[in-house]
Amino acid sequence: MTIPPLSPADTTLTTQLRAQLPQAAFRADPAPYNREPRGVWKGHAELVLAPGSTTEVATILAAANAARVPVIPYGGGTSLCGGQIMPDGPTPLVLTLERMNRIRSIDTVGNVATVEAGVVIEDLQNAALDADRLFPLSFGAQGSARVGGVLGTNAGGANVLRYGNARELCLGVEAVLADGRVMNTLTGLRKDNTGYDLRNLMIGSEGTLGVITAATFKLFPRPRSRSVALMVTGSPAQALDLLALARGHAGDGISAFELISGVGLDFLAETMPDTRRLFDPAPDWMVLVDLGLFSDAETVMETIFAEGFEAGLVSDGLISQNEAQAVDFWRLREAIPEANRLVGSISSHDISVPIRALPAFIDEGRAQIAALGPYRLNCFGHLGDGNLHYNVFPPKGHDRADYAGQKLRIMKVIHDLVVAYGGSISAEHGIGRLKAPDLARYGDPVKLEMMRGIKALFDPNGILNPGAVLT
Numbered sequence: 001m002t003i004p005p006l007s008p009a010d011t012t013l014t015t016q017l018r019a020q021l022p023q024a025a026f027r028a029d030p031a032p033y034n035r036e037p038r039g040v041w042k043g044h045a046e047l048v049l050a051p052g053s054t055t056e057v058a059t060i061l062a063a064a065n066a067a068r069v070p071v072i073p074y075g076g077g078t079s080l081c082g083g084q085i086m087p088d089g090p091t092p093l094v095l096t097l098e099r100m101n102r103i104r105s106i107d108t109v110g111n112v113a114t115v116e117a118g119v120v121i122e123d124l125q126n127a128a129l130d131a132d133r134l135f136p137l138s139f140g141a142q143g144s145a146r147v148g149g150v151l152g153t154n155a156g157g158a159n160v161l162r163y164g165n166a167r168e169l170c171l172g173v174e175a176v177l178a179d180g181r182v183m184n185t186l187t188g189l190r191k192d193n194t195g196y197d198l199r200n201l202m203i204g205s206e207g208t209l210g211v212i213t214a215a216t217f218k219l220f221p222r223p224r225s226r227s228v229a230l231m232v233t234g235s236p237a238q239a240l241d242l243l244a245l246a247r248g249h250a251g252d253g254i255s256a257f258e259l260i261s262g263v264g265l266d267f268l269a270e271t272m273p274d275t276r277r278l279f280d281p282a283p284d285w286m287v288l289v290d291l292g293l294f295s296d297a298e299t300v301m302e303t304i305f306a307e308g309f310e311a312g313l314v315s316d317g318l319i320s321q322n323e324a325q326a327v328d329f330w331r332l333r334e335a336i337p338e339a340n341r342l343v344g345s346i347s348s349h350d351i352s353v354p355i356r357a358l359p360a361f362i363d364e365g366r367a368q369i370a371a372l373g374p375y376r377l378n379c380f381g382h383l384g385d386g387n388l389h390y391n392v393f394p395p396k397g398h399d400r401a402d403y404a405g406q407k408l409r410i411m412k413v414i415h416d417l418v419v420a421y422g423g424s425i426s427a428e429h430g431i432g433r434l435k436a437p438d439l440a441r442y443g444d445p446v447k448l449e450m451m452r453g454i455k456a457l458f459d460p461n462g463i464l465n466p467g468a469v470l471t
Contacts, residue, residue: 006466008091009047009069017049020059024099025049033074033094034085041085041433045072045094052099054174054182054213061211061463062180064093070466071095071178073207075149076120078141080350081432083153083206083468097148100213106131111219112171112188117148117212124217133219136163136255139428140334148212154204156428158256158290161384165428167203169218175202175210178459188216201454206430207465209458223253223292227301228326230260231308231317232283237359239287239383242313246289246304253297256290257384264336264378270396271342275335276328278318286317287383288333290326336380340391344400346375347410349390353423358386361421365390368413372406387427390414415442431469440471 018026027033027048034043051057064071070092074084086092097118104114108131115124121142128135137150139157149155151173156165163169172187185199202210233239236259243257265282268275279286289304291297301319308314320326340348353361362379369377374395381388392410394400415425419442431439440448448470455462455470 005068006070006090006463007068009045009064009093010091013063013067013069013093014047016063017060020063021049021051021056025051025056027096030094033077033096035077036082036085037078038080041082041087043072043085043087043092043094045086045092047091048094048096050096050099054100054176057095057097057100057176057211057213058180058182060093060095061176061178065179065461065463068461069093069463071211071463072465073097073148073152073211075117075146075152076141076144078145079149079153079432080348080429081426081434083430083432083465084149085433086465086467087433089466095211097146097211097213103127104214106133106219107188108133108219110188111221112216113219114186114188114214114216115147116214117146117151119147121145121147121150128219129222131219132222134222135217135219137166137169140337147215151203151212151215152206153430154428156382156385156387158258158382160382160387160428161257162252162255162292163220167200170199170203171216171218173199173202173212173216174214175212177210178461178464183210186214186216204430206432206468208455208469209464211464223255223294223297225293225295225297226323226326227291227297227320228329229289229301229305229317229319230278230286230329230332231289231305231314232279232286233313234315235285235359236362236383238313239285240355240358241311242287242304242308243384245308245311245313249300249304250291250293253291253293253300254289254384255292256288256382258288258333259380259383259388260286260288260333260336261379263376264339264380267339267343267378268332268335271339272335275332278332279316283316288329290330336378337389340378340393343393345391345393346400346403347392347407347414349411349414349418349425350427350429351388351390351414351418351423351425352386352427353388353418353421355384355386357421357423358383358388361417361423362388365414365417368417369410372410372413373403375410386423411438433467436467436469436471439469
């Protein structure tokens with residue numbers, strides 16, 4: 001699409017908005033909103049607005065659209081793909097939803113929560129627990145990620161295998177369009193066949209079609225019995241066989257089935273030596289299995305372990321004896337991304353491939369990376385839904401800065417292979433600015449044409465998060 005020239009957020013716009021908004025909507029220090037976790041991009045916004053209501057969001061967008069000023073929606077700032085940062089172009093206006101953080105209602109009959117877009121995911125989890133319900137979306141950044149950003153990227157996490165990602169959990173949204181109009185599909189209905197599903201257009205759009213201001217989510221009954229286990233397995237192929245065995249006993253009661261590689265455990269020993277070593281030496285592969293049932297989960301887990309051992313799929317393992325041990329097992333899994341950060345990856349990949357193809361993909365990817373150089377590969381992630389974090393690191397004793405020029409080459413090798421296997425270059429982190437060129441390279445041409453047409457319809461002036469998703 002042809003985007004009209006954009007203008008910077010200047011004093012004229014600021015003066016106009018100061019006359020229309022309360023002082024509380026203005027953030028004095030823009031610096032925190034011009035950074036992102038990996039330090040790849042740095043923003044240059046000077047005007048940061050934190051509206052307190054949907055009406056105030058509408059006021060801001062209407063003014064920005066009339067002035068053709070770019071608007072960057074900002075959630076918790078945890079995106080790893082640069083969706084929350086505009087590094088160049090006209091000075092943008094950053095719109096943070098952090099003041100819109102009310103949990104409007106929790107309905108324990110309909111099992112629905114209605115919340116504003118600035119609510120932190122962990123706060124929603126805790127509010128659901130207080131009502132004896134479960135909000136199952138769970139990932140490492142849940143203590144700072146906010147509802148709007150989570151829906152904008154269609155975030156996933158550890159429990160997608162059982163409950164689905166953000167899109168599957170969301171029943172409706174309230175969103176403000178580029179010109180200030182408010183679209184309300186904020187419904188708790190499980191069945192609503194009244195035409196096009198505009199909710200699903202907003203989810204995953206990363207703020208390029210509108211600004212989500214509130215959402216309704218599904219809640220679930222809390223499982224009454226839980227068991228978590230770490231099981232050593234010989235290979236990803238054996239791990240998939242173990243998953244099939246576990247499903248035969250637990251069905252949909254498997255909340256998570258996580259693949260962990262020995263390289264990841266080595267990184268923990270290298271960077272976080274105080275982390276408890278549950279297996280010594282570290283196995284080449286193991287899985288973390290989390291069961292949540294309404295009967296005796298521990299007995300079911302013991303059966304899975306015993307049959308897996310007898311079938312040659314499991315050689316060693318630990319089953320949690322209490323909730324504290326379950327938390328310890330998960331703490332090991334959740335420490336791996338932090339160890340990755342401390343080692344410093346050359347190129348990180350959030351990808352998915354068809355589950356049946358995972359073992360072949362892992363092996364072929366390892367061979368192709370080895371052909372490029374003496375790199376270390378840490379492959380881990382949500383095996384049960386086909387989502388892997390396939391990250392490439394420098395040899396031990398070297399710094400990633402020594403290989404900075406290889407990043408794009410490595411990324412292309414991995415993404416080419418993902419596409420060859422019928423997979424996706426973005427499983428749960430969105431597209432942002434990092435993967436926008438790859439979306440243009442690998443995306444279906446007709447799909448991309450339709451996406452650009454939808455963008456032009458919703459945002460004809462191109463003010464909403466320019467540069468993200470679509471190039």
